[in-house]
Amino acid sequence: MNLEMTLSFVRAEVQRAEHHGNTSVELNLKDMLELLPLIESGMHKNRAERPMKRAGWTTPAGMRAMMSGGKSKRAIRMFRFKTPEHNLELFFCDNVAEKIAESEALVAARAAKEGER
Structure with missing residues (x-):
């Protein structure tokens, strides 16, 4: 599955939980393993863009x-x-x-x- 589909599934789960008033959501481990490197890379990019x-x-x-x-x-x-x-x-x-x-x-x-x- 590509990253965009994974992101749309995770976003849907989060929005569904938010709509029902839940404060937590259960996510598929494979989805999280696919998204974590993307999140970490964004963090590193933000850190590198700061004044050094x-x-x-x-x-x-x-x-x-x-x-x-x-x-x-x-x-x-x-x-x-x-x-x-x-x-x-x-x-x-x-x-x-x-x-x-x-x-x-x-x-x-x-x-x-x-x-x-």
């Missing part, structure tokens, strides 16, 4: 190695300024202050949990 701040510069080879999913390369070296080798620009698309605070809270929670042991 420059993070720094890295090497294209380093980025390719990290993105390939291998366990050998889990991090990249990033410079503040462009160099002949580090010529791939990286950006933050999230609120950096929020992410720093979130990370600090997680690190503090982990440290507290390890301190209890």
Whole structure:
């Protein structure tokens, strides 16, 4: 079944539930599995369209190695300024202050949990 048909079935179920005054709806798992990637892709697109701040510069080879999913390369070296080798620009698309605070809270929670042991 194509995505448009799935979307029309889901929309009909939601409208039917809304018409009957229900606050929840039961959806087919196959329909949800078909729609979730589309929803996630829209979220990523919205995030990428926001104003971004420059993070720094890295090497294209380093980025390719990290993105390939291998366990050998889990991090990249990033410079503040462009160099002949580090010529791939990286950006933050999230609120950096929020992410720093979130990370600090997680690190503090982990440290507290390890301190209890």
